[in-house]
Ligand SMILES: NC(=O)C1=CN([C@@H]2O[C@H](COP(=O)(O)OP(=O)(O)OC[C@H]3O[C@@H](n4cnc5c(N)ncnc54)[C@H](OP(=O)(O)O)[C@@H]3O)[C@@H](O)[C@H]2O)C=CC1
């Protein structure tokens with residue numbers, strides 16, 4: 001039976017993978033949080049892999065606080081770059097395939113058509129730059145890896161825009177939402193299902209890929225759809241000058257052709273996938 005380590009298991013994507021993993025009886029899963037396995041400690045990571053013969057590592061760990069990263073630069077690079085380097089070197093040494101996630105924020109948003117994997121990266125903020133450095137370590141140290149750049153992940157789990165909007169609406173707050181970014185919301189369960197299917201297929205089409213739901217939206221469009229599906233009467237206002245500490249790309253829609261052609265796994269439109277999430281909510 002193939003052994004799979006899922007790191008960052010207490011986070012949003014890690015928990016989605018855990019929920020879906022019972023459908024994949026052909027794998028033996030181990031889930032670790034930062035308390036069980038701190039990826040910033042090379043010696044610890046190296047010993048852990050030597051003592052377990054993992055075939056795959058799905059790395060869901062990351063420093064994802066985009067605003068805070070601007071003042072906690074060191075921590076962002078430690079987790080998003082140095083810890084990833086530790087993992088890449090260790091996976092390589094132990095012949096373990098690494099599945100890793102990166103972000104649309106590696107791009108500067110100056111394009112007006114979806115970004116391909118070949119497009120030049122030029123992050124505008126610390127989070128994006130630290131994630132890009134993590135990607136580069138993997139490409140430098142490994143052959144057997146999959147990097148999936150994704151965007152605007154949401155689910156009913158953890159801290160994300162979907163949960164923020166639902167909480168604010170429930171509290172009766174008026175929402176002021178930016179129209180100055182265009183991207184694609186991605187249901188974290190879809191991404192979780194996608195990587196589990198990829199693993200089950202035994203694909204060896206290693207490399208860097210883009211994966212998000214289909215279509216495009218502003219954060220305002222996304223909030224409007226969340227409110228509509230919640231039957232909420234909360235007031236929603238467009239804001240084209242929402243102030244943030246970190247600069248974000250104005251346009252970060254990802255072109256998914258490479259992943260679609262390589263793996264043949266259908267990808268839902270973001271509106272359809274959002275509806276699907278609502279249907280499963282209590
Ligand atoms: N969320 C989003 O909108 C997007 C996310 N991504 C990428 O997708 C991936 C998953 O994101 P998501 O699930 O939302 O992220 P979360 O922030 O929900 O989860 C990240 C997890 O990483 C863990 N972690 C942090 N530091 C360490 C460490 N030193 N060692 C081990 N684990 C650690 C945290 O665990 P603990 O709490 O135990 O410290 C946390 O549970 C990440 O690579 C992210 O960059 C890409 C695009 C969009």
Ligand SMILES: Cc1cn([C@H]2C[C@H](O)[C@@H](COP(=O)(O)OP(=O)(O)O[C@H]3O[C@@H](C)C(=O)[C@@H](O)[C@H]3O)O2)c(=O)[nH]c1=O
Nearest residue numbers: 064066103104150151152153161164176177178219242
């Ligand atoms: C809460 C809130 C945010 N915004 C704006 C701020 C920002 O431009 C945008 C999204 O805000 P958030 O802080 O929720 O999202 P942000 O942290 O930018 O989300 C990003 O997270 C990282 C991890 C990624 O990798 C990206 O793909 C992306 O998902 O919406 C409003 O306009 N009004 C609001 O009330």
